[in-house]
Structures are given as structure tokens and as C-alpha cells.
Amino acid sequence: MQEDREQETRGEEQGQDAAGLREAWGVPLVAVHCARCGEAHLVPEGAIPPLCPACFQGPVTPQPTALREEPPEQALPYRVSQSQLAGMLERWIRGLWFRPAELKGAVLAQRVRRYLLPLWLVDGQVAAAWRADVGFNYQAVSYQDRYGEGRGWSSQEVQERRVRWEPRVGRLERAYENLAAPALDDHRALMGRLGNYDLGERIGYSSGAVAGAAVRVPSLTPEAAWPGAEAAFVQAAQEECRQAAGADHIRDFTLEAQYNDLNWTLLLLPAYVTWYREGERVWPVLVNGQSGRVNGVRLASTRKANVASLVLGALGLLLFLLGGLLALVGAPLPPVAALGGGLLVVGLLLAVVAPLPAIGAWAFNRRVMAGAV
């Protein structure tokens, strides 16, 4: 197993130059590094973006990266086209008050870029001894009886589903294919934002899959990704042991296994990335290229909210002053004095509610950013 993984990772320690990448991947690509987040990407040669496609915070610089010699073996095709994105992004923004000038579906769709995320797929033979508790559903009958004076007793039969747990031990010798193992340190966080992918739709790699796209470089080698792969093997074995026992549930699964004939392949997951600016920062927005799920931080524009507060405050002050003046001047004329009094009240009310837009936008952004963290 160790040898297999060493064989797989051979060559990854060497940095690949642009010529090597072009030869392996079939398109002119260059590796860039972000000075801020440290992530490495492959981007089309001659179209290096000014900001990192992952964090949109730091500039990127061309720099050779540790990458295996072979190109990815498989890719998932995009099911969401770029023409559909504007509508999806607009629906995602809908309902937001004081939206930033750049947070518009059309603007985001214009800036969108194809973004590919790597994922390891592992095949292997597992020979193991295992132990678990397996659960079988069964129906039990219970009763609810009621009593009332004059009515006597009435009884109602209630069927309940219960689980009977039984221990099982056994041995297993099975081959598993295409078990997913993370190739990125932040794989779990990214999948949490993008949602699941249907890996059954994968196709063989072609150079067209990466044309014009930014590709995240795997941060985990197969050796480093092994804990994730092993968890996937255990998960698959657990599910098969449950099925073998004809059980409905399984728990406390323990596996002592030997893994042989491991084969690692790299799969590219389709996504889109775009961005908008609010305040001092650029905020990325991610879209799952297969399901169309949009994820990002939807911020309210504090500048717009502050302006709204100022306008309301100024209007309130103006009405208040005008009301005071009318009240003074119109002392002998009750209708004028009454109008002045009304304006005084309206002006006061406006002055009271004037800070609400600014406070609301600030609180909303704070809550959204806390959720994003």
C-alpha cells in the first residue's frame, strides 16, 4: 500500500513548468500562487487574473507548483450554462435591502469564471475482519386507553416501530471503486458551501474541460489524503455489511483491514466563481456547476444605508423646524398652529426612525459575516 502511494506521488514533488503543463494537460496553463491565502491555481497562460480566484484578497504570482505529471483522469461536466447564471444569481440576491451597486445578477454573471475543484477517487481491495451491532426494524403493538364518566373505557391500538439490535462479527474481502477522498484541505468547507455532486455523471478528461478555467491545485497528495480515503472505505464496507446482514441499521462498526491494489485518479468538480465589491473588500460568490446552488456572503451596502439615514434625519429636522416656526407664527390662528404642531410631531418621528437603516444594515452585515465565518 505504501509502495502504491509512493508510486502515485512520484513526480509530484517536482515543480512543473508551463511547457510541462501544456504537454500534460493539453492546454497552455500556468501555475500561480496567492500571496494572501497561499492557494495554488492553474490558470490559462496569458490570462492571469489580478486577484486570487479563491479568496479575491491577494494578488497572484506565477510560480511552479508541486503537481503530479499526469493530467486529471476524469471530470464532471457543467450542467449549468453561463447564460443561466444571471437569472440564478439575481434570484439569490432578491429580497436584499440596500444592495451594493455591484451586487446585481448581470454584473456578477459578467465577471463569472469557470472554477474547477480537484477530488481524489480511490479504487482498492479490502480484506478485513469486522464487528458491529445491526438493527432490525419491527412493529410492536401498544395501547392508549381512555376513561370518562358515563362513557366507560375505550381502547386504541397503536403500532410503533422499534429497532432490535444484535451483534454481528465477520470477515470481508471486497473490491471498491471510485470512493471519494478530499484533495483539498478545505474540501469539507467547500462542499458545505457548494453542496453535493453526483459523481455518477463523470466523463473522461479532455483539454476542453479546463479551457479558460481556473483549476485549484490539489493541496493533499494521495498519501496525505489517505485518512479521508480510509474513512470512505470503512463507510462503504459498513454499508455493505449492513446489507449482507439484511439489517435496517448498523452502529458501532469496527474494521481491521488490509488495503491492496490501491489506484488513485483525479476528478475535477465544476463550479463558477464571481465577485462583488462592498466597502474595502472583494466578496467571492461560488456556484455549483452541476446543481446551480449559489453560495456567498450577501452584504447590504452600508453607504446606501447611511445615506438613507441621513436623508431621513435631514427631512425630520426640516419638518421639525418648519413645524416650530408655524406654531410660533400661527399662535393667533389655530389652524396654522395645529399644522405646525403636526409637522413638529412628524419631524420628531422621522428623526427617531432615521438611524434605523444604518443600524439595520450594520446588524444584518454583522449577522451574515458571522454566519459566513
Next chain:
Amino acid sequence: MQNVPSPTTLWPPPAGFIPVPSQIDGIELYAPAPKERPDETRTFKCRYCGGSIAYSATQRQLTCPYCGHAQDLAAEEVGQAADEFEFTLETMQRARFGWGEARRELACEACGAVVAVAPDALTDTCAFCGSHRVLARDAAGDVLRPTALVPFAVDRERMQAQVAEWLGRGWMHPPELRSVRALRELAGVYLPFWTFDAHIQANWKAEVGTTRTHRYRSGGEWKTRTVIDWHWRSGQVHLPINDHLVTGTERVSRAILRKVAPFDLKGLVEYDPGYLAGWQAKGYDVQLQPAWETAKGEMRERAKRACYTDTGSHHVRNFQMAADFADERWRYVLLPVYLASYRFDERTFQVMVNGQTGQVAGQKPVAWLRVWLAIAALLSPGACLGLAGLLTLPLGGLGAAGLVAGFVLLVAGLIGAIVLFRKARESEEV
């Protein structure tokens, strides 16, 4: 499976695990072996002389009456921890293991009772009615197998003497009972019982009355009266019920059974056919579902009484409650009794002995002439004194006092007579 790491902490399987079918190739499965095998039947023969051996209540072992060889039984005393089942079709099917030994049935043509006996049992009389009209046939194998039983703990010979002594006891019975020759030998029979457990959560709601005294003035005088103030109250009662016993047969008198009760279920042992060797066993004729309905009815009445107690008042009206049953479980057990019947004055009477405690109860004929004389003796002092008082009433205070004393004595005598009459009736009652 040659590549599987071996030995590991998970392999080989623990003792008592056996291979079970797997639904996926390449995966082996081992599960705990079932405790009992349904198709296993046992015969009880002495390994030395080949004679039939029987369970001895005094030695608590299987013993051979011919050569005296004794053999221990492996079953553990489990008490109230004996296996219980939930109300599922599956567990009922799992319990459907039969007697676990080859047994024959004796069906009584007279009273309809059916008992299971060992294949070589020589009994030809019905333990319930004493009739000789019994038919022997193979026992049905589709009955539930008992989970546990309380073994016989009192000796048949000793109980025979005690029953004879019990028969001769009491002045209201014919003196000939002391030497009744028609008393047949006590037949040791395991009777079927169902035990039920449940947790009841009862929510009640009712108008509960609190009393207070109210002083008021009427006709220039102060008077008091008791007033009840009604308030709606509600509450919740948790009632755990453990081992609620319901008889599994209608062939024995419930009244007599109540008199020989209780049985100590802490003495339950796991069912082993060895305990039945040499004894008769009555299969249940009250099925699980009707037995559960009976138990449930009794349990919810207990819950209702507990709710009434929870109200904290004697004044309750518009009472309503909901009883939610949970963790309902059942088991089928056998409890030991000795049965005998005897004929007296052309009638058959039943006697029962608790095979665990030796408590004796049963029917005894009543010498009604003695009872009526005793009743007359109880009533006559009051009647006579009252009559004397009535006759001497014109004489003034003495007559009135005699009349009152006579009335009091008559009432006391009447109460005594009723008690005596009821006792006499119960003595003959089945």
C-alpha cells in the same frame, strides 16, 4: 478470505457465535447462536438402569425411582428476570417452540381438560374432575413454549397427609370427611399462567371537591352546614406494573386458585423439560390476546384507582383519564399445584395445593343441618330477649330495656348468621 488479517482483536468470532447466511458475496457473517433449538426433543431415561426418571420435589433433582441415581438440572434460577417478550408477531413466532420433549396429551371427555404427560405416563384419570374417561393422544407441537417455571418444592406424600388433615378440619363439614376414602392421589400439575409488565402513564382531569363548614343564621339561631367547593384539577400518575399474573386456563376454579395464591415468582427457573419429567403439565387454553385483554383491564383499573388517590379528595366528579401503556411485555410460565378430587354424597369436589408453598384450599361439602342449627343458635338469644321485652313492655322501663337489648342481639346474631352462611356457601363453591 485468505487475505484477511488473522488473528486480530476482531477475529476469530467470540464463543457462541455461529455462521449465518450473508446476502453479499465476499462477506462472512457470524451471529450469536440461538439459545434453544425448536426441533430438539428429549426423553428422560436413567442412564444406568433405563427406567423412567422424574423430577423430585424434595431432592430438586431428576431421580430414578428404581436405582436411585440422581442427576442435576442445568437450568438457572432466574426469578423475575426470566425472559419477557414484546407484543410482536415475530417474538410470538420465536416463542413457538412447543414443549421441547415428546409428550402425550390426556383429554378428559367429562370436563374437557387437556394435560400433557410423559409418553410412558400411566395416569388414566383426569386430575381436574377425577373422571376415568380420558383419551390419550400426541400433544400438539404448535403451542408456545413456556419461558420459565416454578418447580415443585413440597413433597407429594407430605401434602397427601396435610390434605387429609385439612379435609377433616371444621365443624360445619360432615364428620365422615375425616375418613373419606374417595380422595384420590394428589396429581402434581404445572398450570399455565401469563405474566404481564407495563408502564402506565395516566393523565387525569376531574372536578375535585374541597369541604368547608359554613355558619349561617336561621330562625334566630346559628347553624352550620358543610359546603363542597368544586374546582377543575388535573394530574399525572406513573404506574410501573411488574409480573401481573393471569391464569392461562379456565379448567381450574379461580376461586380456589386465589385461595392457594400467592406464588413467589422469585423462584422462577428457566424452562427445562426436565422439571416436567414425572409431572403433568397443563397447556394454556386462554390464548395470549384474551389474557392480555384481561390483564390490561385490571391494570387500567389500578391506574384509575391511583388517579383517584392522586386527586387527594373523596369528592370527585366528571372524572376522565387517558392511560398510555408503554413497554408492554409478557411471558408464559408454569406454576406448580397438586390437584385432587374426591366424591362425597354423589358429588365431586376439587382440592388444590400450592406446589411451592403447600397452601391447601378446595371445596368441602357442608353439613347444612349443623349450619342451620348454628344460625338458629345465633339468632335465638336476640329473638327471645326481644320477645320477652315486648311481653314485659307494659311493665315499663325493664320491658323497654329488654326490647332494645333483644334488638341489638338480634342484629349481631343476624350479622354472624350471614357470615356463617356465606362461609358455608364458599366452602362448596367452585
